[in-house]
Amino acid sequence: MAKIIDDKPRPTAKDRLNSTVDAVQGSQVWSSIFRPGSIFRKGYTDSPRNRSYVIMNSVLYHLHPVKVKRHAVKVSYTLCLGGLSFFLFILLTVTGIFLMFFYRPEATAAWNDIANLETSVTFGLLVRNMHRWGAHLMVLAVFLHMARVFYHGAYKPPREFNWVIGVILLTLTLLLSFTGYLLPWDQLALWAVAVGTEMMGFTPVFGQEVRFVLLGGAEIGPETLLRWYVLHVLFFPFIIVIFMAIHFWRVRKDGGISGPL
């Protein structure tokens, strides 16, 4: 009798893998992570229902509706500029966090930290380059996005307010780029910022006061470096994320992107 019981075929590696996958996907941990209806619970086969579930039961639902207007997915309409601006913001956040590990916002240390980053940190030069070029690219992308939106008349009702938010986002992008410009603390950074902030002082009524607060003194100095560092890595990113959230939310609330023309 014992022999007959033992005759059951031994599970193959594939069987064992399958049962492991089943055990994992049946566990409470797994089902607590993925919502009911998530394609990670029930698998994905191409069907209209599952196409909806991909969006509906994932975090992407924050950004996108389940369906969008057919003309809205045409690359020739949007040129992907808004989306790429957002992507570049994420890229800049990731590379920026990397750079923060090797940088001290002190006048005596900043330049050396950058020089060391370039010469003795693995991928340091590459990541710094990507941060720099990504920043210029983002300014360009946001500019072009604004021009695209204008030429499509997409700022017209009901999207007037989202245009206002967009102009604020453009300004914040410029401020983010400009505050980051000072951080390498080299001749280029110092004098570019000196030229830029000089103009600020001519603003009537409060120009000088604002300039003094921003620079932490009458002229650019070590205090300026610390202030602009905090503005660059915390303050402006915080503000811009809030405005981006409102911007993306309004895109959906105002009926998706504009058009067709």
Next chain:
Amino acid sequence: MTEIPEHLLKRAQQAREKAGADTGGEAASGAEPGGGESGGAESGGAASAEESRIPAHLLERSKAARAKGGDAGGEGGGEGGGGGVAVADKVGQVVTAAPGGGGVPVGAGPGGHTQRLLTVVKSGSIQEVKATPVDKVHTWPHLLAAEFVASLACLVFTFLFSIWVNAPLLELANDNFTPNPSKAPWYFMGLQELLAWFHPMIAGVTIPGVALIVLIFAPYIDRNPSNKPEDRKFATSLMTVHLMFWAVLTIVGSFFRGPGFNFVLPWTDGLFFHL
């Protein structure tokens, strides 16, 4: 699992309550002891006319029919109140009359009619479809795939560009040595170029300030509702002139300005520009 939206549930609940109140009222008026013909019918009719959207001429017709039916009932089975709902009234009458009627099918009218008018619905009173159907596609895969490819292309471009071109790092900042020329970042070069032409108050504050305010309020200034390019020639021309204005200033400031911020030609004097 489909869930019925809450507003539909609420609507159904309201409809049910209203229907209950109506029949209750009608039944009450119908329950009035004999000869309620005139009074009961009048009050019931008035209440329902107030509530329902049934056209007046149909109500009149139904009232007339009810009066006639009431008479018939009085003759046939001694029906009490004529003020009840016409249909219920007649069904009751037929049910009581059926055994005597012989060949008349159960539920048929007094004249042997087998069809009944249940309700009259004015066209458009139940549902008005205002939304015109829009041609839509699924976000996945149509939009997400395009976004993914665009992000990947952008990442690859940035990556390759960063391998080939290094970000500038000049010598350590020095307060005592001003480079000649010293230039702002490229997106502020337009302003710096303006500064070479106008008083700083105008070039640094007034012009960019006005430009920014006009830009912010553009949707409230431009009252033209059309988004067709052929209808917006003025707006697009103005924007193009505006963009060209800054583009030319930025290019001149970036590439055609040398030591002392004097005019130079980049192909003879070299480039005085850092990104």
